Amino acid sequence: MLEGNGERRPVPPFEDRHEQLRARVREFVERELAPHADAWERERFFPNSVFRRMGELGLLGLKYPHEYGGAGGDWVDEAVLCEELARCGSGGVAAGIGAHIGIATPPVWKFGSEEQKRRYLAPAIRGEKIAALAITEPDAGSDVAAIRTTATRTQSGWVLRGAKTYITNGVRADYFVLAARTRPEGGHQGLSFFIVDSDLPGVSRRPLAKLGWHASDTAEIALDDVELPADALLGEEHRGFYLIMANFQWERLLMALGAIGSMRVLVERVVERAKSRPVGGRPLVARQAIRHRIAEMATLLHAGEALTYHALRLFAAGTDAVREVTEAKLFTQRAAVRVADACLQIYGGAGYTGADGIERALRDLRLGPIGGGTDEIMREIVGRSLGL
Numbered sequence: 001m002l003e004g005n006g007e008r009r010p011v012p013p014f015e016d017r018h019e020q021l022r023a024r025v026r027e028f029v030e031r032e033l034a035p036h037a038d039a040w041e042r043e044r045f046f047p048n049s050v051f052r053r054m055g056e057l058g059l060l061g062l063k064y065p066h067e068y069g070g071a072g073g074d075w076v077d078e079a080v081l082c083e084e085l086a087r088c089g090s091g092g093v094a095a096g097i098g099a100h101i102g103i104a105t106p107p108v109w110k111f112g113s114e115e116q117k118r119r120y121l122a123p124a125i126r127g128e129k130i131a132a133l134a135i136t137e138p139d140a141g142s143d144v145a146a147i148r149t150t151a152t153r154t155q156s157g158w159v160l161r162g163a164k165t166y167i168t169n170g171v172r173a174d175y176f177v178l179a180a181r182t183r184p185e186g187g188h189q190g191l192s193f194f195i196v197d198s199d200l201p202g203v204s205r206r207p208l209a210k211l212g213w214h215a216s217d218t219a220e221i222a223l224d225d226v227e228l229p230a231d232a233l234l235g236e237e238h239r240g241f242y243l244i245m246a247n248f249q250w251e252r253l254l255m256a257l258g259a260i261g262s263m264r265v266l267v268e269r270v271v272e273r274a275k276s277r278p279v280g281g282r283p284l285v286a287r288q289a290i291r292h293r294i295a296e297m298a299t300l301l302h303a304g305e306a307l308t309y310h311a312l313r314l315f316a317a318g319t320d321a322v323r324e325v326t327e328a329k330l331f332t333q334r335a336a337v338r339v340a341d342a343c344l345q346i347y348g349g350a351g352y353t354g355a356d357g358i359e360r361a362l363r364d365l366r367l368g369p370i371g372g373g374t375d376e377i378m379r380e381i382v383g384r385s386l387g388l
């Protein structure tokens, strides 16, 4: 919780060591990422050296065991990192790093063979190999059961045919953790996961233009008769749906944490702006309408924080937290868009024309109610938990 004097008092699930990590991450983000955010957004790409640098600092393997080069920490460590990444000023940079550590490499850790962990997880922790998670297809987004990409057994392994789209890190990734159909019948049954090296013949990718996340490479990927070795299968054959479900909780929690981090920065900025911007001879903050608007923004932030930390506590304790995680994701993504919109309003023309990264935050945060499962799908899941 943020105290009036700006100090943080560790509140569970955070402990002193998490707050020490927070200070270390914040310093790294403010010194080594934030100063480059504008340039990387213009270039529509942040350099791969960011991964290598974070690997050197031990930030890509916070929750992974020492034997693969990780820091031997816990989920809460990574939660701190993802919350603080919001301070880098580019949703795209946070998304690229988040996809690597939060959604693409966890399945290798949880379901990979020893050999797969050595070949794919360890170099990813060092920042030498970049990973992407490839589930979504042109005709299968919310409806994962509609996946059409097929992996057919051959004498030497598998052959992959199909297409993926909207894949974060898709242009730069060294490998994809990819879902494909291994049984012809539709539905949730018969999906399997594979680790696919991106330099294999038959893999081609194309960057997609988008509203926000400009520094992130989001790709469309074609898979034309890609021959995979037998050991490319990740986890059990036909059990891919369970792997997808296992991964979703952490992805959604990380998105909620990222939204909280972003809302916190926006509230800090708008308070400063309202105090320093004179209108009609008085600072903006002298107007009750402005103060009330900011109070509402802070309330959205703190409500989101409460929901998300509650879900994080349950998740970190190994408790089933599907409803709590889903509610946190649903609430925070929309709240963050509202907070960014209110912030832009208070900044006025300066906000619309780019001051303090407010318009970028609004564009970047708009992905939240779509990515990682849309608002509508979140409501379906919460509804099911109520027996609806």
Ligand SMILES: Cc1cc2nc3c(=O)[nH]c(=O)nc-3n(C[C@H](O)[C@H](O)[C@H](O)COP(=O)(O)OP(=O)(O)OC[C@H]3O[C@@H](n4cnc5c(N)ncnc54)[C@H](O)[C@@H]3O)c2cc1C
Binding pocket: 099, 132, 133, 134, 135, 136, 140, 141, 142, 143, 165, 166, 167, 168, 169, 210, 213, 218, 367, 370, 371, 372, 373, 374, 375, 376, 377
């Ligand atoms: C920038 C970006 C990065 C992404 N990164 C990745 C990634 O790294 N890996 C990956 O695999 N995917 C990624 N995605 C894909 C993302 O997860 C999907 O966009 C998302 O799941 C929604 O799927 P869709 O876009 O196909 O929308 P659709 O499923 O086509 O949905 C369209 C609309 O219909 C609504 N809808 C769908 N089903 C229902 C229903 N049953 N009831 C009511 N409404 C419904 C949706 O809520 C939505 O509003 C990314 C997407 C974007 C835009």
